Amino acid sequence: MLAIGNFFFKYRNLLFIFLYLALFIPSSEIFTEQAFGPDFYLYPLILGLFITIFGQLIRGVTIALKYIVRGGRNKEVYADDLITEGIFNHCRNPLYVGNILMLVGVGILINSLLFVAVFIPLFLFIYQAIVLAEEQFLRNKFKGQFDAYCSRVSRWWINFTGLGDTISNMDFNGKRWLIKEYNTQTVWATGIAVILLFYYPQLTNYNTDLRDTIFIVSLMVLGIYYFSIRYLKKSGTWKG
Secondary structure (H helix, E strand, O other), X not given: OHHHHHHHHHOHHHHHHHHHHHOOOOOOOOOOXXXXXXXXXXXXXXXXXXXXXXXXXXXXXXXXXXXXXXXXXXXXXXXXXXXXXXXXXXXOOHHHHHHHHHHHHHHHHOOOHHHHHHHHHHHXXXXXXHHHHHHHHHHHHHOHHHHHHHHXXXXXXXXXXXXXXXXXXXXXXXXXXXXXXXHHHHHHHHHHHHHHHHHOHHHHOOOHHHHHHHHHHHHHHHHHHHHHHHHHHHHOOOOO
């Protein structure tokens, strides 16, 4: 598992591209009109949006409270410090939890049985391997400090006890959230726009002209958002 984790750690960003493309592989539906009636589309629509937005919020709040620099040096696991503050005081891997929820949510939103039943379990296996590789590095570097941290904080489960106090007692850096996440948010939001407009014709009353207009406007708004944050980041106007 450690060898698998170290391998996939190097290519974890490409993994998301692969998974997003896998969303659009033709598949049987999770929710069908035969089983749930004429309004069956509301089930994946509401449930999927809730889960994927919740995942993005977890990532956002985590980054806004305490950013963790563990992006890897030379595509290998690396960390300067053991971060145990903010959401990391309630879950050891909140960013990964957010990623999982975001992908599960879009899988449900697109109503793909193949994605949820095959690709999500594969993704979970790979993430477990990556986390085990990261933990080996952290345990070797921080020794008893990391073991103590593991003994009180779950690897995957977010302990919501005291979470409100954690958020209220720390500075919320919204700029850092935007600077660190604008790439992820743009790709994620674009994917959701595609799914909502092209997989849910009910939302535009089956009017393809209206759908295309909304899609173009959405791309323009997302483009303005992306290049605005990028400019602020590159110019040094905003510093995370």
